[in-house]
Amino acid sequence: MKLRMDYRGANPDALKAMLGLEQFMGKSGIDRKIYEWIKLRASQINGCAYCIDMHSKDLIQMGESMDRIVLLPAWREVPTYSDEERAVLELTEYATKLSEAGIPIEVYERVRKHFDEKQYVDLIMAINVINSWNRISLSMGMFPGCY
Structure with a gap:
C-alpha cells in the first residue's frame, strides 16, 4: 500500500484547523473514554482502518478490555456497555449515517437522559470531528502504520 500524499505537508493550514477542533474537544469536558468510543465506532462505520487501528490501541492504553473493543460492532447484542455508552454509540451511528434517518427524537431523548444540552452539543462535535x-x-489512502 502507498499513501496518496502527505496532506500535512501539502496543506499545513488544513491540519492546523483539524488540530484546533481536537483542542476544542480536549477542553469540552467530554469524558476521554467516551470520546474514544465515539472515534472507534464512527471509524468502523466509515471503514477507516487507520483510525480503527489508532483508536483501538488508544482504548487499550486507557485500560479498556479487548472484549469490549472487539464486540463494539455488536454493542446492541451484548451487556458489556452501560446505558450511557449505549446512548452515545447510538447517537454516533445515527449522526455518522445522517442521510439515512437523521437523528430520531427517541435517540435524542435517550442521550439527554445522561447528558445536558451543552454535553449533547459536545457529543455532536466529537462525532463531527472523527x-x-x-x-x-x-x-x-491512509492505512495502519503509514506514519
Whole structure:
C-alpha cells in the first residue's frame, strides 16, 4: 500500500484547523473514554482502518478490555456497555449515517437522559470531528502504520 500524499505537508493550514477542533474537544469536558468510543465506532462505520487501528490501541492504553473493543460492532447484542455508552454509540451511528434517518427524537431523548444540552452539543462535535478525520484519512489512502 502507498499513501496518496502527505496532506500535512501539502496543506499545513488544513491540519492546523483539524488540530484546533481536537483542542476544542480536549477542553469540552467530554469524558476521554467516551470520546474514544465515539472515534472507534464512527471509524468502523466509515471503514477507516487507520483510525480503527489508532483508536483501538488508544482504548487499550486507557485500560479498556479487548472484549469490549472487539464486540463494539455488536454493542446492541451484548451487556458489556452501560446505558450511557449505549446512548452515545447510538447517537454516533445515527449522526455518522445522517442521510439515512437523521437523528430520531427517541435517540435524542435517550442521550439527554445522561447528558445536558451543552454535553449533547459536545457529543455532536466529537462525532463531527472523527467523521472529518475519517474522510481525510480515507481520501489520502491512509492505512495502519503509514506514519
